[in-house]
Amino acid sequence: MNAATRATAGTAPTVPYEELLTRYEPVVGLEVHVELSTATKMFCGCATGFGAEPNTQTCPVCLGMPGALPVVNATAVESAVRIGLALNCRIAEWCRFARKNYFYPDMPKNFQTSQYDEPIAFDGWVDVEVPANEAGGEAFTFRVEIERAHMEEDTGKSTHVGGTTGRIHGADYSVVDYNRAGIPLIEIVTRPITGAGERAPEVARAYVSTLRDLMRALDVSDVRMEQGSMRCDANVSLMPTGSTTLGMRTETKNVNSLRSVERAVRYEMTRHAAVLDAGQAILQETRHWHEDTGITTSGRPKSDADDYRYFPEPDLVPVAPSREDVERLRATLPENPAERRRRLQDAWGFTDLEMRDVVNAGAVEVIEETVAAGASPAAARKWWTGVLARRANTDGVAVTELGVTPAHVAELDGLVTSGRLNDSMARQVLDGVVAGEGAPAQVADARGLELVQDDGALQAAVDKVVAANPDVAEKIRGGKVQAVGALIGQVMKQMRGQADAAKARELILTTLGVEG
Amino acid sequence: MSETTPTDAGRDLTRMTAVQMADAMAAGETTSEELVQAHLDRIERLNPALNAFLLVDADGALATAREVDAARAAGEDLPRLAGVPVAVKDIACTQGLTTTAGSRMLEHFVPPYDATIVTRLREARMPILGKTNMDEFAMGSSTEHSAFGPTRNPWDLERIPGGSGGGSSAAVAGFLAPLAIGSDTGGSIRQPAAVTGTVGVKPTYGGVSRYGVIALASSLDQIGPCARTVADAALLHEVLGGHDPMDSTSIDAPVPPVVESVAGASAEDGSLAGLKVGVVKEIGGEGFQPGVQQRFDEALEELRALGAEIVEVSCPHFTHAMAAYYLILPSEASSNLARYDAMRYGRRTTPEDSPSAEQVMAASRDDAFGDEVKRRIILGTYALSSGYYDAYYGQAQKVRTLIARDLEAAFGQADVLVSPTAPTTAFRIGDKLDDPMAMYLNDIATIPANLAGIPGMSIPSGLAPEDGLPVGIQLLAPAMEDQRLYAVGAALEARLARAQGGPVVDRLPEVPTTAPEVPGARHTPGTAGTHTEEVRA
Structure with a gap:
């Protein structure tokens, strides 16, 4: 697809949201990738820390060197089982990894070791709490069905330098950081979410938010959407109201904040409606979400012709979590x-x-x-x-x-x-704690931060300020008590902030013979 | 320089077995340095004709030899094979030593790490003479598919040494090395052993680590020893074998006691009494050379004389083994070889006019892969394709299960199974290059063991009367019962030597130092409109 077509796609016509809901029912499917926070990668012993110098956390295995072989990270499998259990899934008694074959420079072996028709966890659900919205919609709970959660490895990270799009096409050159290659991922896939109607985008957001909370509670991932340790792809389609046949869907990638999940789903609904209203067919494709402009643009066409030639990974033995292990892990689940x-x-x-x-x-x-x-x-x-x-x-x-x-x-x-x-003063102390100066009391001591408890000094300051501001003092005496604020400010200044403002107010009023 | 380095009374050190070398060093009759130097000299003299070695690491081998000699002089306790030189098939990664897998793609690839089996050779303190030639990525039965020219059979330089491990078998048969490492995906250790008059063993799948060995078909590949005697093979087998946490498919159990089994073997009548030997009805007959069949039948007679009972067994699904193998192997290979994209290492070919990464990958693969590799990648890609998977890969896996069941049933009737290893003796270089099916049929007897994961061994059964070339007999045992092969193989080896007036290898004729002109490997060099460079990691 050339730039001109993309530009056209970028300004795609849309139908107002409220209007489309009179004719269409949205169907949303969410695929969420969660990077596990294991100490080592999925199939080798390399470290997984974020932000290391490029290509310093690599080895023959995750670089796909000739002859290198994978070994499964047992902790990642445990995390996958715990995630599955937390999502009310069934846990496979026996499952295999599979190779997903396609060529891309950020994938060292040119196949991704993933799971295909034998996921570790499947047939689950999670209840999602959708908060009240500004349009007056009430808070409600919605059950999202989970189709599967499976284990796989992440790819390296490509950076395309030059060109205008930041994508591989048109770039002058690209660099790849393989530190991310082989980081354990869990992909969580929902069944099509139907029946949410106008609240569908909010349900999508609330679902991702719920997953994030769950992962945090399980302590299996950093779930930082902005750093990519949790990534969401949103599938959206519309079907005419009353129909039960799913419409053609698009898959929007790069949706990397909770707010974006809601906005992207909403935008795609309005775009689909315009295409369908015009009597045209939705093109099955991946789309890119643009946070800044709030629209999606066409990515690559996706069709059934995409053929990843999956087959069981012969270099790995099947994963067979014993029922005892599953129950042991179930006992470690945190409170919902x-x-x-x-x-x-x-x-x-x-x-x-x-x-x-x-x-x-x-x-x-x-x-x-x-x-x-x-x-x-x-x-x-x-x-x-x-x-x-x-x-x-x-x-x-x-x-x-x-x-x-x-x-x-x-x-x-x-x-x-x-x-x-x-x-x-407390804020200053906190700054000191953040700066590593020690515990609060230590910081307060070191910085000499302490409210002056000596009433004599405070009284002296009050007397000085009252004497210097006879007009204000007179107003207060005359009943305009709110004017005391101006004097409190001056007293605090005299005390260089180290006074209790409430106490200062009390003393000023007493000095002026006024009842606070 | 003379071909031999006599230490005492004109003894040729290269003619000794590994056991004799180890004993001679222990007795102070020779040193590892002398042994290594004798082999280096013979390599220097004969390798130009044989092309068995792609790389000779004289300095490295001599350095290890001197260390071993010093350690021995200091009275250190040394492993049994310490100081005995070994050759390594160029499919195993050797840190700092170019490892090509017989491919132009990896012509200058220097691995940053050692394969586990190489580590084990180093731990056993065996000097590594060099890297041996092979069919490109182990795809072939003749070593003609090496990008670096064919290896020749020391028995007849116009003939193939078998494949894919023809470099290792030629080196061992030609006395360029007493021991070598092979890899066997469908017979690549056993068939070369058969056609060069040597011993080759494919251990139980998972018995030897595959970590660092360049993968052809992960579920079929197995590493094993090449030697001139069963006893030598057993010693090397125990060095290589054992659990490796880096290979998930490696068996977590002790190495079968193969050396002990050899020690208990005897050529005396009745030494195999009580043993049932199964002859697989489906292997043999049509397509098998008369001399091959004759030597096989004679070997059966010797087994009877040793006291074994010969029974016929049937493995009806073996007729589908070839078809299943040529779906499973290319499928796995198409995926295993995907990593050779010239992005991180390997030979890169860049088309003109600012190509995309995808175009660079395609051009590099087109340029650097040979025809047989491309043929199998295409086959495998097709077999795994959506809509074809069930009919091809899926069906092949079912056949694989049926073959394993056939063998299970056969091992209910017999302790070991036997067959000729290969249908013919070594064919002429170039004869089968244009007929891939004829080439594939060479492995008809060896493939079932790979599909079922069971161990197999080929030992020489004599020379075929019609062409005077070596013939091999194959022994098969149930998984994890590798020691049975050694017990029976050693007894039969001794019995045949007695019957035939000495071991087959001793009848090797003088190897010429220059080779006749023969058709070279099929490899298309660089394409016009491109330039190539090496990508260094």
């Missing part, structure tokens, strides 16, 4: 994240919105631990979803990776509630 969230939300007294912020910040566990360490739930939420979440976001790391522990936050909360620090 949705149930757990409900339990914690009740215990903490958070609103739905507050709880959603906590979940989105990935802070459920740390808040739980912070509360256990003695902080109030409100304070724990304030610190973890506020300044720490913003800091983590800026640094591109998880909130748990800032070097701040739940014990630190609990200690900080203690320093505030005991009156040693005020809010702005």
Whole structure:
């Protein structure tokens, strides 16, 4: 396909969302790839850390050198079984890997070792909680059926240099980093999701969000969509209302945020409707999602002619998890994240919105631990979803990776509630903790941060400020108590911030003979 | 330089067996350095005619030999074969030593790692003389499909040494090496052994690690020893065998006691009393050369004299073995050879006019692969294609199961099975190049063992009366029962030597130092409008 056609596709006509729903029923299928956070790769002993120098985490096996052979990572198999169990799947008693044959420079063997007709887990489901929406739609629970979850290896990562599209066609040259080649992946495939109607895009988003929570709770993956450790392909088709025959689908790739999942599904629905309304057929193809413009563009045609010549991998023996092992792994499953969230939300007294912020910040566990360490739930939420979440976001790391522990936050909360620090001082202390200066009390000591407890010094400052502002003082005496704010500010300035603002207010009012 | 390096009274060191070499070193009668040098000298003299070695690592072999000699002088406890030189088929990766698999694609490929079996040779402290010639990626029965020219049979330079491991068999038969490594996917150790008058063993599938051995067909490939005597093969077998965590299909069990089995063997009447030997009805007869059949029948008589009971067994599905094999092998090979795309290593051919990566891959593969490799890649790609998979690959797997069941039933009636190893003695170079089917039929007797994963051995049964060329008899045993092959093979070997007035290898005629003109390997060099370069990892 040439650039001109792509440009046309880019400005494809669409039908308004509400309108299409009067004539079509959406069907969505989601394929989610989860990179496992095992220490080593799927079939060799290479390290898996993200962000290493290109091609430093490789060996003859993951480079596909002549003669090299794979050996299955047992931990990855355990993770796959646990994921399958968490998705209410049946676990295969015996299954094999298969070779998916196709040529691409980022695939060292020119076949991907995957699973084909014998997945490790199959026939499952997961209940998805779809929150209320701005259009007035109520929150509801939707059951998504899981067709299968199977094990495979990731490919290397190609970077296409030059050209305008960032894709292989038109690039001046390409470089490949094989550090990612052989990283264990679990691909989770849903059955077609029908019956969600206008809420289909939200269901899709909520499903991916639910998977992310599950993977976190299982502690099997980093599930960072922005780093590609969780990737979603969204299949979308429309069928005329009342029909039961599935329409032709498109597969949208590169949907790498929760918000994008919802937007991409919604966009494809509006595009499909326009094509179908015009009496044309949907072309079976992969499409690329563009986060910036909010549209999809045509990728490569995908048809039944795609022939990966799957056959059982002869270099590996079958995987046969014993029923005892499966039950042992079932016993390690964490509490269902949705149930757990409900339990914690009740215990903490958070609103739905507050709880959603906590979940989105990935802070459920740390808040739980912070509360256990003695902080109030409100304070724990304030610190973890506020300044720490913003800091983590800026640094591109998880909130748990800032070097701040739940014990630190609990200690900080203690320093505030005991009156040693005020809010702005506490923020400075937290900066120090992030910078590695030590625990909160240590940082406060080292930085000389402490509220002045000496009422004499504060009274002196109050007297000085009152004397310097007779007009304001007079207003307050005359009943305009809200004017006290201006004086508090000056007193705090005099005290170089190291005073308790509430105390300052009290002293000012007392000095002026006014009842607060 | 003379062909031999006599240490005492004109003794030719290269004529000794590996056992004799080990004993002579232990007794202080020779050194590893002398042994290695004697073989290097003979290689230098005869390899130009034989083309058995693609690479000779004189420095490496001598360095290992000197280390062993020093260790022995220091009184160190050494492995049994320490200091005995060995040749390695060019299909096994050797760190720092070019490994080509007989292909232009890997002409300059230097592996960054050793195959497990190479590591085991090094641990056994065996000097590696070099890398032996083979059909490209082990596809062939004659070594004519090597990109680097055919290997010739030391018995007659106009004839093939078998294949794919013709370099190893020619080296052992021609006294260029006492021992060599082979790989056997459908007979590539046993058939070359048969046509060169040597011993070749394909162990039970999984008995020897495949890690680092360039794969042809993963479910069929097995590594094994090439030698001039059963006892020598047993010693090398025990060096190579045993579990390897790097190969998932490697058997996690002790190596069968093959050396012990040989030690207990005897040529005396009745030494095999109680043994039942099954003759497979379906192997033999039509298509088998009269002299091959005659030597086979004589060997049966010797087995009877040793006390064995000869019974006829039937393996009805063997008639489909060839068809199943030529679907399974190309299918797996088409996938195994996909990695040779000139992206990370190998020979790259770049078409003109800023080609795509895909075009570079296609041009490189077109340019560097020989015709037989292309033929099998095409066959395998077709057999695995959607819509054909069930009819071809799927059916072939079913036949494979039936053949395994046939053998299971046969082993219910007999302890070992026997047949001629190959239908004919060595054919002339060039004779079957234009008729792939005729070439494939050479492996008709050896293929079932690979399909079923059972061990097989070929030992010399004499020379065919009509052409004076070596004939082999094949022994088969149930999986994990490799020691039976050695027990029976050693007894029969001794008995035949007694009956025939000495071992077959001793009758090898003087090998000429120059070879006659024969048709070379079929390989199309570089295509016009392209340029090639080596990709270094």
